Amino acid sequence: MSHDLLAGLNPEQLRAVTWDKGSALVLAGAGSGKTRVLTTRIAWLIQTGQVSPMGVLAVTFTNKAAREMLTRLSAMLPINTRGMWIGTFHGLCNRLLRAHHRDAGLPQLFQILDAQDQLSAVKRVLKALNVDTEKYEPRKLQSFINMNKEAGLRADKIEAYDPYTRRLAEYFAEYDAQCNREGVVDFAELLLRSYELLSRNAMLREHYQERFRHILVDEFQDTSRLQYDWLKLLRAPSNAIFGVGDDDQSIYAFRGANVANMAHFQQDMGIEEVIKLTQNYRSFGTILDAANAVISHNSNRLGKDLWTTAGRGELIRHYEAPSDLDEARFVVEEIQGLHREGMAYADTAVLYRSNAQSRVIEHALFSAGMPYRVYGGLRFFERAEIKHALAYLRLIANHDDDNAFLRVVNFPTRGVGARTVEAIDAAARAGGVSLWAAACAQGAGKKGLAGFVQLIEALRIETQGMSLAEQVEHVVARSGLIEHYKSERDGEDRIENLSELTNAATAFAGESESQDLADFLAHAALEAGEHEAQAGQDAVQLMTVHAAKGLEFMAVFITGLEEALFPHENSLTEVDGLEEERRLMYVAITRARQRLYLTHAAQRMLHGQPRYGLPSRFLQELPAELVQTIGGWRKTSALAAETMESAPPAPSRAAALPYRVGARVQHPRYGEGVVAGYQGQGAEAEVRVSFPKIGDKWFILEYARLTPC
């Protein structure tokens, strides 16, 4: 039987799939069949009777990855995957907390705050404490809270050596208190809460440890400190963790990912040998060589090189554009050419480091009348009208949800102004009760408020006994949202989305076999929905490099390959920042199957001003024989190369270029400025300096009276 399952696996994959000596770490390169290994292993474990479906715990980071695993698994095995613990960290923690909400100290119908909700909750805390939000920015506090929770730290465990941090910790504590009062948890809280639940409750912990004989973890390099500890807590000494990841694709340190977990895992589990999947099934050899070459400039790697049997393929194409406009024009023309040769638009992707860069490319595509799709932006459950409708539903499920209350108490407007809300807020704080309770108490006198209270109560009663979809439909219809959007100029889309919400509820009820409103609300928070825009059409794919991780395309354009943009200037001041940028470059390169374009622009508009960038150091890190320069307005970028730290030193001319681009310099007449670029060579070399007020100035390098500052 298992023959079918294992057929077609290469020796490395086979070794990983059938590993039977305890915990394992699989170093899975890009395009090496990682998902296949994970799912085949689960199927193999079940089919060979080593574990029952209930005994498997498989964790991913995205809903998409979890879905894919489930789909592939049900194709491999005739089992019902429902009830199996396969999902995202957050989804599984949610499941755990719902099942044991009492032990976790949560109300049964606790609600989940998404990032937006969390930010407004944070703002409310700061307002209640009368904090100067200039000094303590809500966003900063939000990320402070999340960073600490991701490291497993509550407010009282934070070591604050300065008054500022001490204050932040205080506000953190107050925020948590507010969440507890309101019966809501944020994303990080889902994890921390379930970690604490398991660590405090030995009975529960042992129950799950006994149950999950095999734990499998996808994208191990993206795990946070807390997630790693959570996994260790769930694993009995006799059970195995199978971790799959790629340290070279670790690009999420900024949101708490801790690559070091891979090394810790090796030590903690006594793993002697890492299984490496290095055969790549995606790209041609030239592309892989380029990726290998770039990433080899990083230190602290576990180490691996990708290879293929597919052959060399085409050279990488490098285009040097005079400006961002020209870069976009080039990309458009190339895609048109590819399309004429039969390539689908959807097989081409344009990647960039930051979202702002998409504008120019979008404009060029639009002018050329070509279809395109931009990834990112608002997702379905994040749209304002959907959040409004959900707020009504949340308030029915949990009256104490102050976030939801504030969102809709006066939307659509019903004469409950800021003054009234303030009064409710004061009463609620004085009485230590929720806004809802305070509103009920004083609502009688005020027309609008009384109407709101009655509406919510009526909805609660009316929806009892209804199916989930009926409840959603009913609440949307009675909330007045549709009437409100009818009178708005471009409200049609919003009304359409609201009716789509009913469809989403129907679909959810069908998939999960749950008619429970709380389940649906959790689903809405945990799965914000796809990025809607014209999915499924044949369109050029535009996205950031981060968003491209895990995807592949026949042809890939990596644009904006300039110093200070990619690698991003902000990363240069961060610890290991440059290495993370290089991994980002590695991810970008390995998205391409057949053809890879690298482009950079000498001049680019940034923040409304022209910026002059040198070619990215990553271009220099590519072996010249893999790259073919096409077009190009300048013969060589050798001059540029020599200003770069990572380039081999060229003493004679390095002395001639005393400042890096981006370096701050002082000029006796114009004051402080930033070096924006160089032009010419030798005695004619000129330096361009940007001054804040005055703008850009060219100086003959030899005579310019510049001093570093």
Added chain:
DNA sequence: AACTCTTTAGTCGCG
């Protein structure tokens, strides 16, 4: 309560 003006910030973003 809608509208307008001003100010400000601007890397990447799963759940």
Added chain:
DNA sequence: CTAAAGAGTT
């Protein structure tokens, strides 16, 4: 430049 958020105006 430009989008978003906050403040101020009608």
